[in-house]
Amino acid sequence: MLPKENEYVYIQSYKHDGSIHRTWSKAFVIESNKDRIVAITDRAYVVEADGRKWLTREPAICFFYPNHWYNVISMIRKHGVFYYCNLASPSIYDGEAIKNIDYDLDIKVSNTYEQTLLDEDEYEEHGAKMHYSKELDTVIWKELRDLQQRIDRKESPFDHREIERLYNKYLIMKEEWRNRRVSV
Template sequence: MAVPNQGSPIKIHSYKHNGQLHRTWQETTVLKATKTRVIGANDRTRVLESDGRTWVTREPAICFFYTKHWFNVIGMLRDDGVHYYCNLSSPFIYEAGAVKYIDYDLDIKVFPDMTYTLLDEDEYKIHRKQMNYPDVMDRILWNNVSQLIQMIHQRKGPFAYEHVERWYEMFLTYRSF
């Protein structure tokens, strides 16, 4: 699999299980890319929804995408600390200048004190039935919810505050050019 170049801009494409494009982030700067993960950052980037609406992100964000996990993590740097948004998703692929993944509805919102809330279980149940998520997919996704919760409790990977801060400092060096 090809990987994007460090420092280059990419797009992020989120799809639904039925193949429909769900959401596109217009520009994210690649901070690190390997065959198993991409770490990117953006700030005030335009987001296009599938229904044509657009909006702009409000704060700097560090994005972690994986090929070996069924989730991605976005750390948003706000005045009161790092807030995380975790999407249960397919592992990503990199294609045509974009990180692409399938969004499977379930999300975990994590607050700076590391408390968290599981979101969108109702939406997941509806889409699982409508789009025929296979039973094996259901097991994979719930296992990854458990894995994410364990990482949150242990403050591992993206949930280590210093980790996000270090990537944000690198992002600022790219923006100064």
């Protein structure tokens, strides 16, 4: 099942033990196919596992993959596009939300493609606490290397021109969506 383009969906991220990690109140789907779901969050409410709520500050283009153990958030800021990559289970859409399991490791990527690996200690801690299997650990590190290579090669979604094209597509789709709602 895939979400429909031109519709809002929820995003839900869990932990390995099934507990909720983080939710986003809305994401506007601009692309949905067997290879990826692309959705925009723009002033969306986010709720953390501890109940803390916050509003996203800038538009972000989110890439969810059904065949990769990561997702990518490209944040559009004044000084360029920055990326935040989450090592996570392949994403699914169940008719309610785009869902995945967060596996702690993250890569922060600057607008000049400088990479910073984050939360290795959290990954080790949660791996022991939640009993990540050896097979899972192997997959996570393999997908991390794949992700780093994509960043190095500036492959999709790490191509600033692609982000600009998708953001412009979103602006057009959002305006058309608003016009449809007003005329109904």
